[in-house]
Amino acid sequence: xxxxxxxGAIVGLGLLVACQPAAQKAEAQKPKKKxxxxxxxxxxxxxxxxxxxxxxxxxxxxVPKGISVEEFKKAMLATIKFPPGGKVMGDWKRGEKLxxxxxxxxxxxxxxxxACHCGDPQIxxxxxxxxxxxxxxxxxxxxxxxxMRIYNSWAFVPCSAMPRLGYWGVLKxxxxxxxxxxxxxxxxxxxx
Amino acid sequence: MKKKGLxxxxxxxxGAVAGTLAVAKEKLPEHLRELLELGMHPGHVFVDEGxxxxxxxxxxxxxxxxxxxxxDGAKLVGAYAKMPRYYKDIDAVADIDLRIYKCMTKYxxxxxxxxxxxKKYLKTYRVPLATYVASLSNGMKIDVKIQHPKEKEMYExxxxxWFTRAGAREFSCAMCHMVLAGRRIRLQGLxxxxxxxxxxxxxxxxxxxxxxxxxxxxxxxxFRAYFLFLxxxxxxxxxxxxxxxxxxxxxxVELYMKHASNGGVIxxxxxxx
Numbered sequence: 479x480x481x482x483x484x485x486g487a488i489v490g491l492g493l494l495v496a497c498q499p500a501a502q503k504a505e506a507q508k509p510k511k512k513x514x515x516x517x518x519x520x521x522x523x524x525x526x527x528x529x530x531x532x533x534x535x536x537x538x539x540x541v542p543k544g545i546s547v548e549e550f551k552k553a554m555l556a557t558i559k560f561p562p563g564g565k566v567m568g569d570w571k572r573g574e575k576l577x578x579x580x581x582x583x584x585x586x587x588x589x590x591x592x593a594c595h596c597g598d599p600q601i602x603x604x605x606x607x608x609x610x611x612x613x614x615x616x617x618x619x620x621x622x623x624x625x626m627r628i629y630n631s632w633a634f635v636p637c638s639a640m641p642r643l644g645y646w647g648v649l650k651x652x653x654x655x656x657x658x659x660x661x662x663x664x665x666x667x668x669x670x
Numbered sequence: 671m672k673k674k675g676l677x678x679x680x681x682x683x684x685g686a687v688a689g690t691l692a693v694a695k696e697k698l699p700e701h702l703r704e705l706l707e708l709g710m711h712p713g714h715v716f717v718d719e720g721x722x723x724x725x726x727x728x729x730x731x732x733x734x735x736x737x738x739x740x741x742d743g744a745k746l747v748g749a750y751a752k753m754p755r756y757y758k759d760i761d762a763v764a765d766i767d768l769r770i771y772k773c774m775t776k777y778x779x780x781x782x783x784x785x786x787x788x789k790k791y792l793k794t795y796r797v798p799l800a801t802y803v804a805s806l807s808n809g810m811k812i813d814v815k816i817q818h819p820k821e822k823e824m825y826e827x828x829x830x831x832w833f834t835r836a837g838a839r840e841f842s843c844a845m846c847h848m849v850l851a852g853r854r855i856r857l858q859g860l861x862x863x864x865x866x867x868x869x870x871x872x873x874x875x876x877x878x879x880x881x882x883x884x885x886x887x888x889x890x891x892x893f894r895a896y897f898l899f900l901x902x903x904x905x906x907x908x909x910x911x912x913x914x915x916x917x918x919x920x921x922x923v924e925l926y927m928k929h930a931s932n933g934g935v936i937x938x939x940x941x942x943x
Contacts, residue, residue: 495810511699513900514914515913515914516913516914516917518900518910519898519910519912519913519914519917519919521899521910522836522899522900522910523834523836523837523898523913523919524836525901526836526837526900527834527835527836530835531835531836532835534835534840535830535833535834535835535842536833537833537844539833539842539845539848539849540834540842582904583690587905591857592856593856594855603856603857604855604856605721605854605855605856605857606853606854607850607853607854607855637835639840639845639849639850641838641839641840641897642840646897646903647902647903648838648839648897648903658900670747
């Protein structure tokens, strides 16, 4: 069938282009005509996949043989941007909303941290995919490390289930700083 | 619709259509538990509705499904156990949702270019018809074969889709359903549909949202978690929420999962959260 052959050709193209910083490239290549829902999906799913995600797309979902874990981490570290003035701790109350709004039972499309982590003991609808972050501020972690971890978790654990939230722009640097404050501030319910 | 006929059929179906529980009985809401104890399954309404469409919904050329596939789906018994599969007449691998749509546009006179009809199919006819046709294979073992070159190609694609990490949340089917299986995402336990052969209870009635879903609905909805985007992630302006219906990738991953469910005994409609 013609359609399928065409679709195949698009996959091929998608794979070739995927090696480049795809999110930006997609814009440039966007043809003038309106994309169909399927074309949009293909761009989002294939073309916008970055090469690090491609490395992790194997049966074990980890860094595959032949790719250096150290190089991977180094490349991820290099992507991390800090807020103006390098201030990695912001406003914990704003951070709380981004982490998971208590008024919405801890939901948030932004950080959505409760999907995977427990934290504020008042929020019982919390997942156990990542470690519990209760009392996180008392563990003596350098807030800068926490910042980097949220900005690009793959700089620490490549291919982790934890998304690279700053890297993809799900959270802005200032917003990550607010979340860091929520994790570290002694007033935060996380540390009470 | 002939309501009276439907009701009678409903009672009979209650006995014939087993329906399956993917959830522990204790976790069901009270009213559902009572219904089930009376032998009533909320998904049966959809089977009945599908049966009614099957016999009474006429295409522009006057044909019904029964014209070709027999009274009470006689010639479709066991078909769902082997789907998705390759069909020569459309030269493609189709799942139940696509196969029925193709029958309606190719053989019943509905216009494949008619967007209104497509919408009506997707919203109204698809789920009941798919559920009814699936229920005709109840009690049989899933037996999907990967033989035709297009089936092989789709199977490989499905496997690839299963492991592909993508989107601003870096998810893949395998991440949630293999690596994290058994864990909780918020309060929802993550099943492993490949290992558990859980294709056997789809289409399933979701009591949490009072909806009947085919596997296409299930898979497409799982894609929402990925945060796929076109240019740069933006929840309001640039969220590619799901692949469209009949997307090759969706049918491919269905084929991959259903093949893994081979041997599982079909019991639909299922019952899930």
